[in-house]
Amino acid sequence: MKQTWRWFGPDDPVPLAHVRQAGATGVVTALHHLNDGRAWPADEVARRKAEIEAAGLEWSVVESIIVHEDIKTRSGRFRELIDNYKASIRAVAEAGVRTICYNFMAITDWTRTDLEYRMPHGGTALRFDIVEFCAYDVLILQRPGAEAEHPPERIDAARKRLAAMSESDLARLERNLIAWVPAREFVYDRDSFRRMLDRYREITPTGLRDNLLAFLREIVPVAEEAGVKLAIHPDDPPFPIFGLPRVVSNAGDARAIIDGVKSSANGITLCTGSYGANRNNDLVAMAREFGPDIHFAHLRNVAHEPDGSFHESEHLDGYVDMVGVVTALLDEEGRRREAGRADAVIPMRPDHGHQILDDIGKTVNPGYSAIGRLKGLAELRGIMRTLEQRA
Numbered sequence: 001m002k003q004t005w006r007w008f009g010p011d012d013p014v015p016l017a018h019v020r021q022a023g024a025t026g027v028v029t030a031l032h033h034l035n036d037g038r039a040w041p042a043d044e045v046a047r048r049k050a051e052i053e054a055a056g057l058e059w060s061v062v063e064s065i066i067v068h069e070d071i072k073t074r075s076g077r078f079r080e081l082i083d084n085y086k087a088s089i090r091a092v093a094e095a096g097v098r099t100i101c102y103n104f105m106a107i108t109d110w111t112r113t114d115l116e117y118r119m120p121h122g123g124t125a126l127r128f129d130i131v132e133f134c135a136y137d138v139l140i141l142q143r144p145g146a147e148a149e150h151p152p153e154r155i156d157a158a159r160k161r162l163a164a165m166s167e168s169d170l171a172r173l174e175r176n177l178i179a180w181v182p183a184r185e186f187v188y189d190r191d192s193f194r195r196m197l198d199r200y201r202e203i204t205p206t207g208l209r210d211n212l213l214a215f216l217r218e219i220v221p222v223a224e225e226a227g228v229k230l231a232i233h234p235d236d237p238p239f240p241i242f243g244l245p246r247v248v249s250n251a252g253d254a255r256a257i258i259d260g261v262k263s264s265a266n267g268i269t270l271c272t273g274s275y276g277a278n279r280n281n282d283l284v285a286m287a288r289e290f291g292p293d294i295h296f297a298h299l300r301n302v303a304h305e306p307d308g309s310f311h312e313s314e315h316l317d318g319y320v321d322m323v324g325v326v327t328a329l330l331d332e333e334g335r336r337r338e339a340g341r342a343d344a345v346i347p348m349r350p351d352h353g354h355q356i357l358d359d360i361g362k363t364v365n366p367g368y369s370a371i372g373r374l375k376g377l378a379e380l381r382g383i384m385r386t387l388e389q390r391a
Helices: 016-021 042-054 069-073 078-094 130-140 152-163 167-179 190-199 205-226 251-260 272-276 283-289 322-339 370-390
Strands: 002-006 026-029 058-063 099-103 114-118 124-128 229-233 266-271 294-299 302-304 310-312 347-350
Touching: 002 058, 002 370, 026 042, 026 347, 042 058, 042 078, 058 347, 069 078, 069 190, 069 205, 078 205, 099 294, 130 152, 130 167, 167 190, 205 229, 205 251, 205 266, 229 294, 251 266, 251 283, 266 272, 266 283, 272 283, 272 294, 283 322, 294 322, 322 370, 347 370
Parallel strands: 002 026, 002 347, 026 058, 058 099, 099 229, 229 266, 266 294, 294 347
Antiparallel strands: 114 124, 124 310, 302 310
8 A cells, every 4th residue: 555644734743854754655635725615726736746746755645625615515606616626626637646535524524522632651642522522512502402412311421521621621622623623724613613503404414415426426527537536534423413414424325425426536535543433334344345446545543432432542453453454455456456457556544643752742733743643654564564475
């Protein structure tokens, strides 16, 4: 597999020189300073590509060209924004980048209640605490209908948790849930977030899936013509939050997307951590079933907690059988080579990572510190090398 690394551009605390030192050969990035729905200019794409190549690396995957909320809701300027998306696909293809990872999560990106959850080893991890989420959803945001979506015992626990939280704890929780999202130039406050929720009030999961397939029917032919692979990222977490519909959370969702718009350009990102946060998802089985349509892989692991909470574990320890997943992906690469597919090599990246060692206390993008991802990449590389030598 192509070993890649998420990089947030020139302002990323982890410079490209360190990416290369980590052993990655490919970079996963976007034009974050232009990621608001406008069309990406070809010269800006070329400038970013040249910057990456000057560091001895390759721009392997675009993650992500933002899918605007108007597109997801099929409202407002969605026609103009879809045209912009098509133009961005063409600009990326012109620069020679052949894989685009994107998501169709309503309003939120990946969501955690705690960005610095203390682990037994002394470092920190990302965590989703279902009780803290309930406290915010039901008691702070006071979203209409929220109480009906949480069991009574969870709401009772949330009231007790809220009573013990300080003002700084509450501010942290709100910031983590609605104000902080990586690589986004705008943030929500409580009122603007409520207004966005109102836009989705009448949109059901079926309606959102219909909107996704309508979007794909327009952009997939452009990607196919340009030689680009589209790889949708799963919902994170892979279950409804804030009453919002979810349409990329399990194997059935992946089938609906792949079968809904049949094309070699339409596929998925196998994010083992996002799908893995749903106990019903068998990641090895998914890697084998969807192998021909996996255009990108995010490899990380999760530990489930009894009440429905979860946190990000070591890359090789947790719910996901990482050796089994990597075996399935390497087998898929072998099949592609035998079939003569030009995309035989699947790009992967170590997704997220604990904040450990000298990165503790540094300014980092949560989940994207250098040393934790370096450790994860080294572990994954060891699995791949072992399996390749045994083949």
